[in-house]
Structures are given as C-alpha cells and as structure tokens.
Amino acid sequence: MIHEQSIREILTSLDNKQYSCRELVDHFIARASDADPNLNAFITDTYASARNEADHMDKLRSNGTAPPLAGIPIAHKDIFCTRGVKTTAGSLMLDNFVAPYDATVVEKLSAAGTISIGKTNMDEFAMGSSNENSHYGPVKNPWSEKAVPGGSSGGSAAAVSARLCVAATGTDTGGSIRQPASMCGITGIKPTYGRISRWGMIAYASSLDQAGPMTKSAEDAAILLNVMAGYDEKDSTSANQTVPDYTQSLNQPLKGLKLGFCKEYFGDGLDPKIETAIQTALRQFEAQGAEIVEVSLPSSKHAIPAYYVIAPAEASANLSRYDGVRYGYRCEDPVDLEDLYKRSRSEGLGDEVKQRIMVGSFALSAGYYDAYYKKAQQIRRLIKNDFAQAFEQVDLIIGPTTPSTAFSLGEKTSDPISMYLQDIYTITSNLAGLPAGSFPVGMEAGLPFGLQIIGNYFDEGRILNLAHQFQLESDWHRLTPEATT
Amino acid sequence: MSRADWEVVIGLEIHTQLKTKSKIFSGSSTAFGAEPNVQASAIDLGLPGVLPVVNKEVYKKAITFGLAVGANINRRSVFDRKNYFYPDSPKGYQITQLDLPIVENGQVTVELPSGGTKTINLTRAHLEEDAGKSLHENFHNQTGIDLNRAGTPLLEIVSEPEMFSSEEAVAYARYIHQLVTYLGVSDGEMSQGSLRCDANVSVRPVGTIELGTRTETKNVNSFKFLEQAIEYEIERQIQVLESGQTVRQETRLYDSVKGETRPMRSKETATDYRYFPEPDLLPVEIDDAYIEAIRLEMPELTGAKSDRFVEQYQLSQPDALSLAANIPLADYFEEVVRSGGDAKLANNWVRVELLAQLNKDNVSIENSPVTADQLGTIITKIADNSISGKIAKTVFEALWRGETKSAADYIEEQGLTQVSDSSSLEPLIDRIISENPKQTEQFRAGKTKLMGFFVGQVMKETQGKANPQQVNEILNEKLK
Incomplete structure (x- = not known):
C-alpha cells in the first residue's frame, strides 16, 4: 500500500514511475476525505492547491529538475503561518486570519518539493496535552475513537498515524510532539532549541517552543529534519551551526554507545507495562552493543511547576497581540477601548488559554516576580546542570515519553493537574533546550506508547540513530490502526 | 512661605x-x-x-x-x-x-x-x-x-x-x-x-x-x-x-x-x-x-575640535567654537583650508559670507551652491593678490547664483584678474596724470584726499582689475 511506504520507498516509486505525484497526492486526499470527518485531524484542507502542486512536481520530475522530496504529501500543524491559507492556532481568535507569509519551516519544506494537503488540528495556541482545547473540536485517536490523540500536535499525530499524509510538522513546548507521537504510535522528534527556525510559528512560550517532524519512522524523521533544520537570520534564537546529514548517522552501529537509565523516570505514576517495554528495549540495545549506565536527574521533580510558571509567563505576553485591534476576532459593537479589549479577548480565547494568561500575568506581577518567575528560572538552570552532568557519563538518556497510554476523551478535562502531569517526562528537555524524540515500543489494550530518547545539544543524529536501529529490529512503528481493527 | x-x-x-x-x-x-x-x-x-x-x-x-x-x-x-x-x-x-x-x-x-x-x-x-x-x-x-x-x-x-x-x-x-x-x-x-x-x-x-x-x-x-x-x-x-x-x-x-x-x-x-x-x-x-572601532570612527567632539582649530589654524576661541559646534560647517571650513590655504580668510568667508548667504536663501551647508573647493580657489586668488576682496565677492555671488564654470575659469574668462604688472599700469597712470593737470596741481599743493580720485580713475580704466595697493604705490611715486 502506498500509504505504508516510507519516504525513501515513495521517492523510488516516483522515480520508477510506478505512480505519479498526482496519483500519490490523490491517494492521500482520498484517505483524508474519507477518514477526517470522523477523526477531525484537519482544520483546513488544501486539497486544490495540493493537486496543482502535484501536477507541477510531475512536470519537474519529467524534466529532471525536481527538488529532492518532490511530491511527498505532508500536513502542517495549524500553528505555522501559510501564505494565503487560514492559520488559526486552533483558536476562534484567529479563525479569520489568513497569513500573508510562510513560516520558514513551511517555506523550506515547500522548496524541497513536499506538498501540504492541509493544516492540522491542535490545542489552542499549543496549550494542552489532549487536543481537547481546540476551538475546532477534539481530535480522535485513530487507535480508539474514545481516546485522545495527545496534544498539542494531536491533529498531526493522528493524521500520520491514520496514514492520511506521509508526515506532518509539529511543535513542542513541553512535549507537544513527543506525547501525541507516543499516544498515536508514531515517531516524533523535538530538536535542540534553535535547531529549527521559529519564524512564522505562532508563539506560545518563546524560550521553549521548537518545531519538529512527526513521521512513521526515524528514517523519515531524519529526511525531514535535514530540510527543516538550519540557521535563519529572521530568528535571532536560531542556531548558527551547520546541519549534518541526519540520514548518514542512522546506520551507525550501537557498539560502545552509552545509554543513561534515569532512575527518577521509573517511579510512581508510570504504567508498569510501559516500564516493562522500555526494559525490553534496553535489553535489545544491549544486545546491539550499547552499554546501560544509571544516571540521576534529581531536579526533574521541579520541572512541572517551573514549566507552568515560565511557559504561561511568556505566553501572557506573546498572546497580548490578540487584542481585536488589527486582525483576528473582534467583539460586536465595543463601547470603548477597554470593552473592545475585554470582550474580544474573553470571547475570542478559550478557557485553558485564559487560565494560562492569568497564571503568567500573576507570576510576572510586581511583588511575585522573584517568588515565581525568577525561582522558576533558577530551577531551569538546575535542570540544565543535571543534564550536563549526566551527559558527561552517557551519550543518550532513555525513559518513557508518557506515564500512560492515551486517556479517554473528557477524562482529564476537569483535572488540570492530572493533565499537566502528562508532560512530566517531556518537559525537562524543553527547559534545558535539549533534543528529544519518541518512537513506538509497545501496545497496551490496543493503544500504542513510546520510548523517549534525550540527547545532548545538537545530537539529533544520535537520537535518530538509536531509534532507527530499534526500528530495524522491530515492527511497533509499522503497526497501524487499520491493521489492528 | x-x-x-x-x-x-x-x-x-x-x-x-x-x-x-x-x-x-x-x-x-x-x-x-x-x-x-x-x-x-x-x-x-x-x-x-x-x-x-x-x-x-x-x-x-x-x-x-x-x-x-x-x-x-x-x-x-x-x-x-x-x-x-x-x-x-x-x-x-x-x-x-x-x-x-x-x-x-x-x-x-x-x-x-x-x-x-x-x-x-x-x-x-x-x-x-x-x-x-x-x-x-x-x-x-x-x-x-x-x-x-x-x-x-x-x-x-x-x-x-x-x-x-x-x-x-x-x-x-x-x-x-x-x-x-x-x-x-x-x-x-x-x-x-x-x-x-x-x-x-x-x-x-x-x-x-x-x-x-x-x-x-x-x-x-x-x-x-x-x-x-x-x-x-x-x-x-x-x-x-x-x-x-x-x-x-x-x-x-x-x-x-x-x-x-x-x-x-x-x-x-x-x-x-x-x-x-x-x-x-x-x-x-x-x-x-567593537567599542574601539566605534571610538575610532567617532566624530571629534566639539571641545577637542575647537581646541584643535585654535592650535592648528590660530583662530580665536569663540570663532573656533562656533565652527566646531556645527560639524558640517567645520568640515566645510577644513575643506576650504585644504584647497585654499589661508585659514584666517577661510574662517571669515565661511562664518560671515557663506553663513549669511545660507541663511538668506535658507539653504543647508550640504547643498551650498558654492563648493568648499571653489571657495578655496577664490581665497587662494585673494591671498596671492590675483583678485581683490571686492572682486572675490562678485565671483562668489556669481557662483552662488548658479554660474557653472569653475571659480578659476570664471575669473579668467571675465578678465577679473588684478593688473599688478607695473609695466602696464605705469603708462596708464602717466596718461591719467597728464589728462588731469588741475587735480595733479592741487594734490601736489597738499590736497592728498585727491588720491582717491586718481585711484578711482585707474580702476575705472582697468574695470576694477588693477591691484589697488600697487596703484597707490605708483601714484604716490609719480605724484611726488
């Protein structure tokens, strides 16, 4: 089946004229048209432009001037600005916003020849771990209609998992690529902070936000990361470092690789089945020549409170621009300026977003700044130091991505703390700015779950290498919701 | 309170x-x-x-x-x-x-x-x-x-x-x-x-x-x-x-x-x-x-520039300060000096004549119709007695009004160079003395005020080009 093929296999098929770009794109559009009314993975489809682009790519292929990924159907999380296409960030606030420019990630992937078939659903402004905070309604987990897909990149994860597109873009501020990847049984990587430009990516928490690929396999992730990564003069925080060819490191032997087993990750709250699966994976890595070393990350326990101060603080400022003045949602008949602000924001933003804006405003306000924001930054430094020490002993750190498999829709919506604990294993790498990936290592009660690999700065290649070596020896990443139902 | x-x-x-x-x-x-x-x-x-x-x-x-x-x-x-x-x-x-x-x-x-x-x-x-x-x-x-x-x-x-x-x-x-x-x-x-x-x-x-x-x-x-x-x-x-x-x-x-x-x-x-x-x-x-590179590129501060003008060009303190306080004017002044030499003349011309014209026509120094180079030429000609101060003003005004020739060409073409050659002035002065016997007699009798009359006659005949100082010298000699 075309939709089970890897990017490399598709490119070969296209080269061999087994099908055209147009046929390829039509295949995925047909799948998406069929499945999405139920899944709700997409907010906006771009089928018409996708077909045109496919025809164009076919022409380029026939005259030998096609870019490297010509014809690969993808989808963009609706947090990336796309010129001429509605870009909502999952919010009523931006329901009428058509971006006048492309995000750098979008621009690079288009230049490489990929074709976007739509914009994927997400938690509003990327705030959420279940995709239930979208103005456009929740996304269903392709593995179970009753389960959430995870969030905030839930639409992208569901679309890739259900094979509605070959790959998708996501963003990760506290786990928003890795957690839904784990819950939907796909591979996702959040690169080092600064590895991928944030230009055109709607900001949630600027010092934590990072884009990344969400794919069926580590190999596909490496191929997309090659395109997405790189310095961008339009983003001062992007890293001015050369981008290696990530596909080159995929096949490095694991012999001598030191893998950190972080004891703090395996305590209360972790589903024992997930722990067992991770132990099994570790045995496999050992068998492939890797060495397991126990490491400690003692400050990890402070990560969630620190994150829920820093991220809302930055968000409180980042979302101030949505004021009803220049674009976006504006309330009906405001009586004066204050009314315009109050009602536009009260009506245009969802509850979780408003809650985080209030938390963040509080944390930054006079008299509380030192107790909250400043203290959270100190914790952030401690977490960084923990990792720096751990990476003196090991090359990669292994742990779970999520405490459990996908929970039920509505299960945690009234319990924010329990919802926030979803990110307990993923948040530390955002706070430290480290790269981390998740790939599927098991199933429980029909739902997939992932293993997380955290790497040192700019060591994405090694993360993908380990995941790829695992995927060469296992089939978890090949399981699809269709095959199981 | x-x-x-x-x-x-x-x-x-x-x-x-x-x-x-x-x-x-x-x-x-x-x-x-x-x-x-x-x-x-x-x-x-x-x-x-x-x-x-x-x-x-x-x-x-x-x-x-x-x-x-x-x-x-x-x-x-x-x-x-x-x-x-x-x-x-x-x-x-x-x-x-x-x-x-x-x-x-x-x-x-x-x-x-x-x-x-x-x-x-x-x-x-x-x-x-x-x-x-x-x-x-x-x-x-x-x-x-x-x-x-x-x-x-x-x-x-x-x-x-x-x-x-x-x-x-x-x-x-x-x-x-x-x-x-x-x-x-x-x-x-x-x-x-x-x-x-x-x-x-x-x-x-x-x-x-x-x-x-x-x-x-x-x-x-x-x-x-x-x-x-x-x-x-x-x-x-x-x-x-x-x-x-x-x-x-x-x-x-x-x-x-x-x-x-x-x-x-x-x-x-x-x-x-x-x-x-x-x-x-x-x-x-x-x-x-980076800071040192900026320091090197920085314009001279007013105080330092003013002190330098006093030292380098022997200007008075107030003159130096008024030039130094205005960067483009000071730059113009120094360019005039570079192409014209005499700093005292340059100082007077820039601060008095030029500023007056700029103010009168509401023109910024950057857009002055008379370039520093041209003013330099004019001043050089004054200094070497090629033209008188009065002729210099005529030249300056012509250039200001849009004369496109260089100052030197304009002076040359209009024949404005002072006649300082005694061999051409002497016969002319001899003629004027002989044509005005009455005045000559009165002068020699002590009415020295008439010197102005004789100088005026020479200037009239030479259309103002005679070097006034030299005319005075020759007349004094011949009217003795």
Missing part, C-alpha cells in the same frame, strides 16, 4: 530617535511623513509568528553616545518586555531594556545661559522601540492607528535627579540635543518627534535632604514647552504643599495651548508593566574591539 523657601529637584528622561535607515527590529523604513501604515511590515504590525531581529546599527549609535558622555558600555545588555495594552503598541508589549541597559553612568557639563557651568550625571541610556500613533481626528468618531513610527529605534537617556531649576534642565536638554545631533546619533528634528522629554519634578523645603514626591510630565517636545511645563509644575506643587495637601505621584501631560500640566488618566499610571527578559532576543554581547 514663598518660592524661595522651596528647592526644586528635576531629573529628565530624554527619548531620542536614532538616525537609522530602518527600524530597530524590522527592515521597515524610518523616514518621516509617509502615508499611514505604509512603513509597517508584518513585524511592526505584530502579526502572529513574527520575530524581532535587532538592527545592529542601533548598538553603534548607543555606544557612540555612551563614549561621548564618558559612560560605561555594558559588555552584556539584555532586552526586556514591558507589558501594557494600547492600540498603538501592536504586540501588547514594548521591547526595552530594564536591568541591563547598554549604557550606564555618564556625565556631561553644560554651560548655563546665566553664566557658569553645571555637571549632570547620567544614570543610563537604554535602547527601546517607539510606539505607533493613535489618530483621533477626522476618523468619523473612531480612532485611527498609524504604525509607521512603531519600532523606530529610541535611545532613552536618563539623568540623575540633580538639576535644580528649569534653566538647568533646559540647558541640559539643549546640550543633549546638540550632542546627539552632532554625533549623528539622531537627526535632532524636534518637530518630527526626534527628541522628547519626560520631566520628573519635585520640590522640598530648602535645607531638607529627603526628596519630595515627584510627578512625571511626559512627552514634552520643545525646549520652550519643557521650561513652561517645569515652571508650571513647580508652582503647582508649591501651591499644593503650602495649602497643606500632598503631591500625588502621577504621570502628567503638558497642554501647550493652555500652558498647564494635567494628570493622565489614573488607570494608565497604575500599570504594573510585568517586565521580563525578551525571550525572542539573545542578550547583546559587545566586545572591546
């Missing part, structure tokens, strides 16, 4: 627009006077997903200013977000510098109009972005927003509260204005908002140490208004205190029509700005080499 019983304490925050082609965080033009919003890019509009990138030119301007006031240049400075909602603030926050400004601890000494000098310490100077403008008029009872100015780079220069009169405050503000203009840090166009003052004013009973409660009068954009606003505040605060009330710490606005200050709405003053470090920008790291 009377005014004499109170001591006034003033500190100024001066916002000066930096003279850069593009904005501080976007590539949009900073030119003044464009149609609303044509100079507002996605970044200036605060669209979703945009990011600021610092225009490096602003570091250079800030450091130039810092060096000129002997300040510390912080090797590491940090941008912060200052959060507040206002329609002309498109992001809902202003990017500024709070805890780690680029410039700290400078000092200036200014001359006071009433005599003497005053030294004022500068607390800091930090970089920030300007806001846009709300337009309340001609909008059918709505408010229009023009974001052309949003993101214009500003350097906010903060003084210590150590000025004790409006005279000192205005003298300081004028000095800063002159300095930033001279350094090319700002264009100094106050009518376009390039320099705006916030005046912090308080009063306390003479002899007390503790500062009184201050008010901040914002956005005063002329020196006259600054003086009026401060004077008004002093009187108002004294009245409040003498009537037994207390001064409220508040932000006020100066109404130049009514000549009074009044409080801004209290809601705007009660804002908690929730500052925190701007996560979209890395800390600004400045190294010594």
Whole structure:
C-alpha cells in the first residue's frame, strides 16, 4: 500500500514511475476525505492547491529538475503561518486570519518539493496535552475513537498515524510532539532549541517552543529534519551551526554507545507495562552493543511547576497581540477601548488559554516576580546542570515519553493537574533546550506508547540513530490502526 | 512661605530617535511623513509568528553616545518586555531594556545661559522601540492607528535627579540635543518627534535632604514647552504643599495651548508593566574591539575640535567654537583650508559670507551652491593678490547664483584678474596724470584726499582689475 511506504520507498516509486505525484497526492486526499470527518485531524484542507502542486512536481520530475522530496504529501500543524491559507492556532481568535507569509519551516519544506494537503488540528495556541482545547473540536485517536490523540500536535499525530499524509510538522513546548507521537504510535522528534527556525510559528512560550517532524519512522524523521533544520537570520534564537546529514548517522552501529537509565523516570505514576517495554528495549540495545549506565536527574521533580510558571509567563505576553485591534476576532459593537479589549479577548480565547494568561500575568506581577518567575528560572538552570552532568557519563538518556497510554476523551478535562502531569517526562528537555524524540515500543489494550530518547545539544543524529536501529529490529512503528481493527 | 523657601529637584528622561535607515527590529523604513501604515511590515504590525531581529546599527549609535558622555558600555545588555495594552503598541508589549541597559553612568557639563557651568550625571541610556500613533481626528468618531513610527529605534537617556531649576534642565536638554545631533546619533528634528522629554519634578523645603514626591510630565517636545511645563509644575506643587495637601505621584501631560500640566488618566499610571527578559532576543554581547572601532570612527567632539582649530589654524576661541559646534560647517571650513590655504580668510568667508548667504536663501551647508573647493580657489586668488576682496565677492555671488564654470575659469574668462604688472599700469597712470593737470596741481599743493580720485580713475580704466595697493604705490611715486 502506498500509504505504508516510507519516504525513501515513495521517492523510488516516483522515480520508477510506478505512480505519479498526482496519483500519490490523490491517494492521500482520498484517505483524508474519507477518514477526517470522523477523526477531525484537519482544520483546513488544501486539497486544490495540493493537486496543482502535484501536477507541477510531475512536470519537474519529467524534466529532471525536481527538488529532492518532490511530491511527498505532508500536513502542517495549524500553528505555522501559510501564505494565503487560514492559520488559526486552533483558536476562534484567529479563525479569520489568513497569513500573508510562510513560516520558514513551511517555506523550506515547500522548496524541497513536499506538498501540504492541509493544516492540522491542535490545542489552542499549543496549550494542552489532549487536543481537547481546540476551538475546532477534539481530535480522535485513530487507535480508539474514545481516546485522545495527545496534544498539542494531536491533529498531526493522528493524521500520520491514520496514514492520511506521509508526515506532518509539529511543535513542542513541553512535549507537544513527543506525547501525541507516543499516544498515536508514531515517531516524533523535538530538536535542540534553535535547531529549527521559529519564524512564522505562532508563539506560545518563546524560550521553549521548537518545531519538529512527526513521521512513521526515524528514517523519515531524519529526511525531514535535514530540510527543516538550519540557521535563519529572521530568528535571532536560531542556531548558527551547520546541519549534518541526519540520514548518514542512522546506520551507525550501537557498539560502545552509552545509554543513561534515569532512575527518577521509573517511579510512581508510570504504567508498569510501559516500564516493562522500555526494559525490553534496553535489553535489545544491549544486545546491539550499547552499554546501560544509571544516571540521576534529581531536579526533574521541579520541572512541572517551573514549566507552568515560565511557559504561561511568556505566553501572557506573546498572546497580548490578540487584542481585536488589527486582525483576528473582534467583539460586536465595543463601547470603548477597554470593552473592545475585554470582550474580544474573553470571547475570542478559550478557557485553558485564559487560565494560562492569568497564571503568567500573576507570576510576572510586581511583588511575585522573584517568588515565581525568577525561582522558576533558577530551577531551569538546575535542570540544565543535571543534564550536563549526566551527559558527561552517557551519550543518550532513555525513559518513557508518557506515564500512560492515551486517556479517554473528557477524562482529564476537569483535572488540570492530572493533565499537566502528562508532560512530566517531556518537559525537562524543553527547559534545558535539549533534543528529544519518541518512537513506538509497545501496545497496551490496543493503544500504542513510546520510548523517549534525550540527547545532548545538537545530537539529533544520535537520537535518530538509536531509534532507527530499534526500528530495524522491530515492527511497533509499522503497526497501524487499520491493521489492528 | 514663598518660592524661595522651596528647592526644586528635576531629573529628565530624554527619548531620542536614532538616525537609522530602518527600524530597530524590522527592515521597515524610518523616514518621516509617509502615508499611514505604509512603513509597517508584518513585524511592526505584530502579526502572529513574527520575530524581532535587532538592527545592529542601533548598538553603534548607543555606544557612540555612551563614549561621548564618558559612560560605561555594558559588555552584556539584555532586552526586556514591558507589558501594557494600547492600540498603538501592536504586540501588547514594548521591547526595552530594564536591568541591563547598554549604557550606564555618564556625565556631561553644560554651560548655563546665566553664566557658569553645571555637571549632570547620567544614570543610563537604554535602547527601546517607539510606539505607533493613535489618530483621533477626522476618523468619523473612531480612532485611527498609524504604525509607521512603531519600532523606530529610541535611545532613552536618563539623568540623575540633580538639576535644580528649569534653566538647568533646559540647558541640559539643549546640550543633549546638540550632542546627539552632532554625533549623528539622531537627526535632532524636534518637530518630527526626534527628541522628547519626560520631566520628573519635585520640590522640598530648602535645607531638607529627603526628596519630595515627584510627578512625571511626559512627552514634552520643545525646549520652550519643557521650561513652561517645569515652571508650571513647580508652582503647582508649591501651591499644593503650602495649602497643606500632598503631591500625588502621577504621570502628567503638558497642554501647550493652555500652558498647564494635567494628570493622565489614573488607570494608565497604575500599570504594573510585568517586565521580563525578551525571550525572542539573545542578550547583546559587545566586545572591546567593537567599542574601539566605534571610538575610532567617532566624530571629534566639539571641545577637542575647537581646541584643535585654535592650535592648528590660530583662530580665536569663540570663532573656533562656533565652527566646531556645527560639524558640517567645520568640515566645510577644513575643506576650504585644504584647497585654499589661508585659514584666517577661510574662517571669515565661511562664518560671515557663506553663513549669511545660507541663511538668506535658507539653504543647508550640504547643498551650498558654492563648493568648499571653489571657495578655496577664490581665497587662494585673494591671498596671492590675483583678485581683490571686492572682486572675490562678485565671483562668489556669481557662483552662488548658479554660474557653472569653475571659480578659476570664471575669473579668467571675465578678465577679473588684478593688473599688478607695473609695466602696464605705469603708462596708464602717466596718461591719467597728464589728462588731469588741475587735480595733479592741487594734490601736489597738499590736497592728498585727491588720491582717491586718481585711484578711482585707474580702476575705472582697468574695470576694477588693477591691484589697488600697487596703484597707490605708483601714484604716490609719480605724484611726488
């Protein structure tokens, strides 16, 4: 089946004229048209432009001037600005916003020849771990209609998992690529902070936000990361470092690789089945020549409170621009300026977003700044130091991505703390700015779950290498919701 | 109690627009006077997903200013977000510098109009972005927003509260204005908002140490208004205190029509700005080499230039200072000297003739129709007696009016060179003496005033080209 093929296999098929770009794109559009009314993975489809682009790519292929990924159907999380296409960030606030420019990630992937078939659903402004905070309604987990897909990149994860597109873009501020990847049984990587430009990516928490690929396999992730990564003069925080060819490191032997087993990750709250699966994976890595070393990350326990101060603080400022003045949602008949602000924001933003804006405003306000924001930054430094020490002993750190498999829709919506604990294993790498990936290592009660690999700065290649070596020896990443139902 | 019983304490925050082609965080033009919003890019509009990138030119301007006031240049400075909602603030926050400004601890000494000098310490100077403008008029009872100015780079220069009169405050503000203009840090166009003052004013009973409660009068954009606003505040605060009330710490606005200050709405003053470090920008790291390179490129400061002019060109102190205080004029002067030689003549011509013409025709020195090179030629010809001062003025005026020939060619073609050749002057003078026997007789009888008559005759015959000094000499000889 075309939709089970890897990017490399598709490119070969296209080269061999087994099908055209147009046929390829039509295949995925047909799948998406069929499945999405139920899944709700997409907010906006771009089928018409996708077909045109496919025809164009076919022409380029026939005259030998096609870019490297010509014809690969993808989808963009609706947090990336796309010129001429509605870009909502999952919010009523931006329901009428058509971006006048492309995000750098979008621009690079288009230049490489990929074709976007739509914009994927997400938690509003990327705030959420279940995709239930979208103005456009929740996304269903392709593995179970009753389960959430995870969030905030839930639409992208569901679309890739259900094979509605070959790959998708996501963003990760506290786990928003890795957690839904784990819950939907796909591979996702959040690169080092600064590895991928944030230009055109709607900001949630600027010092934590990072884009990344969400794919069926580590190999596909490496191929997309090659395109997405790189310095961008339009983003001062992007890293001015050369981008290696990530596909080159995929096949490095694991012999001598030191893998950190972080004891703090395996305590209360972790589903024992997930722990067992991770132990099994570790045995496999050992068998492939890797060495397991126990490491400690003692400050990890402070990560969630620190994150829920820093991220809302930055968000409180980042979302101030949505004021009803220049674009976006504006309330009906405001009586004066204050009314315009109050009602536009009260009506245009969802509850979780408003809650985080209030938390963040509080944390930054006079008299509380030192107790909250400043203290959270100190914790952030401690977490960084923990990792720096751990990476003196090991090359990669292994742990779970999520405490459990996908929970039920509505299960945690009234319990924010329990919802926030979803990110307990993923948040530390955002706070430290480290790269981390998740790939599927098991199933429980029909739902997939992932293993997380955290790497040192700019060591994405090694993360993908380990995941790829695992995927060469296992089939978890090949399981699809269709095959199981 | 009377005014004499109170001591006034003033500190100024001066916002000066930096003279850069593009904005501080976007590539949009900073030119003044464009149609609303044509100079507002996605970044200036605060669209979703945009990011600021610092225009490096602003570091250079800030450091130039810092060096000129002997300040510390912080090797590491940090941008912060200052959060507040206002329609002309498109992001809902202003990017500024709070805890780690680029410039700290400078000092200036200014001359006071009433005599003497005053030294004022500068607390800091930090970089920030300007806001846009709300337009309340001609909008059918709505408010229009023009974001052309949003993101214009500003350097906010903060003084210590150590000025004790409006005279000192205005003298300081004028000095800063002159300095930033001279350094090319700002264009100094106050009518376009390039320099705006916030005046912090308080009063306390003479002899007390503790500062009184201050008010901040914002956005005063002329020196006259600054003086009026401060004077008004002093009187108002004294009245409040003498009537037994207390001064409220508040932000006020100066109404130049009514000549009074009044409080801004209290809601705007009660804002908690929730500052925190701007996560979209890395800390600004400045190294010594960068600072030294700027120091080398800096224009000579007024004092140093004036001293050099006295030394190098033997100008009087006041002449040197008046040239040095005006960079383009001083540059023009030095160019005239380079191509013309005589500094004393150049000084007179530039400061008197040229300035008079520039003022009369309202032309800037950069657009002078007479180039420094041409004026240099004219002065050379005066110095070597080729032309008289009077002819020189004729030449200068012709060039000013648009004569396109070079000064030398014009003098040559119009035959304006002085006749200094005695072999051609002597026969002419002999003839004039013989043609005017009566006057010759009277002169020889002692009526020496007639010398003017003879010189006039020679000038008439030579159409003014004879060297007057030489004519005098020959006449004196022949009329003996």
